[in-house]
Amino acid sequence: MLEARTELARPLDEVFDFFANAHNLEALTPPFLRFEILTPDPIILRKGTIIDYRLRLRGIPVRWRSEISVWEPPHRFVDTQLRGPYRWWIHEHRLELAGRGTLMTDRVEYGVLGGDIINRLLVAPDLRRIFAYRAQRVAELIA
Numbered sequence: 001m002l003e004a005r006t007e008l009a010r011p012l013d014e015v016f017d018f019f020a021n022a023h024n025l026e027a028l029t030p031p032f033l034r035f036e037i038l039t040p041d042p043i044i045l046r047k048g049t050i051i052d053y054r055l056r057l058r059g060i061p062v063r064w065r066s067e068i069s070v071w072e073p074p075h076r077f078v079d080t081q082l083r084g085p086y087r088w089w090i091h092e093h094r095l096e097l098a099g100r101g102t103l104m105t106d107r108v109e110y111g112v113l114g115g116d117i118i119n120r121l122l123v124a125p126d127l128r129r130i131f132a133y134r135a136q137r138v139a140e141l142i143a
Contacts, residue, residue: 002108002127006135009101010142016074016095018142020045027141030133033057047071050082057085058122087111104138106131 008015018024022043029035037043038052049068056062064084071077074095081089087110094105108127112119 001110002106002124002131004106004131004135006104006138007098007101008104008139008142012095012097012102013074015102015104015142018138019077019093019095020073022051024141028134028137029055030130033130038063045071045077051079057126085113087113106134 022037022039022045026035026037033055035053035055038054039050043049043051045068047068047070049071051066051068053064053066054061055064062085065082066079066084066089067082069078069080069090070092076092076094078090078092080091089108089110092105092107094107096103096105110123110127112123
């Protein structure tokens with residue numbers, strides 16, 4: 001499990017609207033992943049929306065399909081991996097009022113092929129790096 005929190009000096013609705021645009025995910029993903037959304041436009045996020053991606057994990061090309069399994073504007077949504085590199089992947093995006101801004105919490109529950117040793121040596125460090133980049137970029141893009 002991974003949890004990352006970021007405080008943003010923007011209103012809750014504005015932050016949620018930013019995340020409701022699926023193409024902003026490309027801007028939040030580190031370049032080394034070579035992330036690309038394959039689903040044709042328009043992509044309307046709501047419960048049941050399916051999104052296909054292509055990316056590279058440690059140089060290996062991967063296709064990923066996720067579904068928006070929970071959609072509760074402007075506070076929360078969840079994307080769940082239907083097909084991809086993990087045994088399972090459930091990513092909850094939670095937004096809460098925090099003073100004059102918004103607290104963004106990403107909580108990811110996932111399972112790794114290869115078990116705990118692969119997670120500790122490879123996957124968890126990569127995910128921490130990816131989510132640190134994401135926090136920095138979201139702060140820059142919606143500042």
